[in-house]
Amino acid sequence: MRMSRGISLFLLAFGVWSWIIWTTFVGNLWDSDDAWTADGSPTSYFIVHLVLAIVSLVLGTIIGVLGLLGLLAGRRRDHESAKPGQS
Template sequence: MKLSFRSALFLLAFGVWSWLLWPTFIRNIWTGERSWEGGAPTAYLVVHLVIAVVSLVLGTVIGVMGWRGCRASRR
């Protein structure tokens, strides 16, 4: 399958956006009041960390697809 340059650029932008958004979210959740109880992580923290990590992985995969698509369409 060949992506158009425009589609590849969109995927690349999505990957970059994921890396701008989710690390900030992780920092905010980590320091949140509901994240720790008696020094142990709460279910709230665990669930949100899983969501953030999965989103970062998917954002990375999508960004790499976009990067490869951009490089291939310029040839």
């Protein structure tokens, strides 16, 4: 399957955006008063949102890697098509 350069860039940007947003969210979650009980153990609120963030980071990484692979494949195709004597 071939992806256009625009789609590849979009997927890569989505992966980067996902990392920026979710790492910021996890930092804020960690510092939240709602994340910890009085004895210092995590609340269910913390656990649910941490799982959500981890899943989102994994999916964002996969999507970003697909975008990067699409860009690299496009460059490889462009490079091969630019060689003299080939059509």
